[in-house]
Amino acid sequence: MRVAMYWHNGRSLGHTAESAKVAHGLADSGREFNISGLTGAYRGLDLLPSAMDVVKLPAFTNYDNVSGWATRGRTAMEAGPLFRMRAEMAEVFLRHYAPDTFLVNHLPKGAEDELVPALNNTRGTGGRRILTLRGVLFDAEKADREYFSEDSARWIDQHFDAIHVHTHPDVFRLEDHYAVPGYLQDRIRYTGYLVDEFQMGKDAARAQLGVADGERLVLASMGGGQGALPLWNALIDALAKQDTAFDRVRLVTGPYLEAAAAEVLRECAASLPWLEIVSYEPAMMTWMAAADLFIGAAGANMLSEILAVGCNSVVIPRQVRESEQRIHARLLTDRRLVRMCDLPEVLSGAVASVLAEALREPLAPKAGHLLGGARRYPALLAGEDA
Structure with a gap:
């Protein structure tokens, strides 16, 4: 065919x-x-x-x-x-x-x-x-x-x-x-x-990626990343306020993030020993399985991968002119499959309490039938x- x-x-x-x-x-x-x-x-x-x-x-x-x-x-x-x-x-x-x-x-x-x-x-x-x-x-x-x-x-x-x-x-x-x-x-x-349901468990994912046993890992990605610098700044500020709750944050900027914004993030990472910046990650689902917390944009594709991995997540509807991500994330939040923090809350600093709760009380969603x-x-x- x-x-x-x-x-x-x-x-x-x-x-x-x-x-x-x-x-x-x-x-x-x-x-x-x-x-x-x-x-x-x-x-x-x-x-x-x-x-x-x-x-x-x-x-x-x-x-x-x-x-x-x-x-x-x-x-x-x-x-x-x-x-x-x-x-x-x-x-x-x-x-x-x-x-x-x-x-x-x-x-x-x-x-x-x-x-x-x-x-x-x-x-x-x-x-x-x-x-x-x-x-x-x-x-x-x-x-x-x-x-x-x-x-x-x-x-x-x-x-x-x-x-x-x-x-x-x-x-x-x-x-x-x-x-x-x-x-x-x-x-x-x-x-x-x-x-499909991701078959690699946390221990196997960490072994494949070289993540140490016991390392408290946070992974963050905003998809392609276009125009995401204000959001990244707010997330880094929120994470810095509770940096005793994790050991490392791996931030995947996305290949569409503007070059000047990427340079700002690299300079920021130079002063924060727990923050590492990568532009693109082809093994994203393996890293999601290895992480203690995943922070991601609430696009349909990313939501599907969260469900497949069954990872503990906070999702952020980051659309300005459309409400699709917010609607979809709310449907999954109501089913206790993800946590959601809306874009205005992230930019205002209110995301810090959501991240703290997610690290303290992780979700373990089961969604294989979906x-x-x-x-x-x-x-x-x-x-x-x-």
Whole structure:
């Protein structure tokens, strides 16, 4: 089966990591899948299977600011010409590649409607189209406007054969929170969170990483890390007030953190013997298993990895213009699977008490029944009962 996967770009690693998990589920299944990616992402591509080809769209950057997204091309192109070029490239690729299955992540029309020409021009060619969603999309008003208004829902109805949702219905169902029309509800399949339960325990993870027995380790990551310096400063201040409760903090800045901000953190670490800074960690789940406490952004991908590892965590919804992370984190907090500290509380210093409680009374979440979505993908694409 010839599979194409689109994810638009992203300010972080979330969409890339989500797509990579699906791709690995296909590539590692023992079945014959030829997989190509179509994306503007420019970080984290090492997460993809080695046999997966990637058609790289020219990338854009944007920022989650109160004042707006400030989208611009990394090649210094204005947004209009950039997305016209991306649309032409997508249309040419899909017309010639002619995938048996086309997976479109998150945006039914692509970023700035860049998939519209391709989806219109290749309809009826025999390939199957699947819209993949992370589960919680936005607040109800925005999600209904972007996905389930009459025009938006009819577009999905006309251009997609199925909707795969990468969460478990015991946690979140689109139909319960959004105005999903009846003609789309039968197309929804809940895969479960994409990851499988992580099989390495704390002792084995520490032995593999060289973490000493008894060392009290805190791990922190904000995903891709774009614009995270104020958050890191607040967390470091909060941790410094209780530095007798741990021995080491390993802070993973993320590959999208701005260079000047990364330099500020390196200078900070030089004066704090317990703080170490790394920009990227490919073995993140192993470090999560080894840590006594994990502090992470509340993106859908990171939440799924927390559930897979079953680690003691404090999660921070760090979105400014959207509420998806806050909604999702609250659902898991209510189930005692994570602790949540909202962004305003972190920036005001209130996170210190949450971290102290997490170190004093660690959570040990069990969520295996919510997992395994990527492993189910081969059967789903083959039309089997997964």
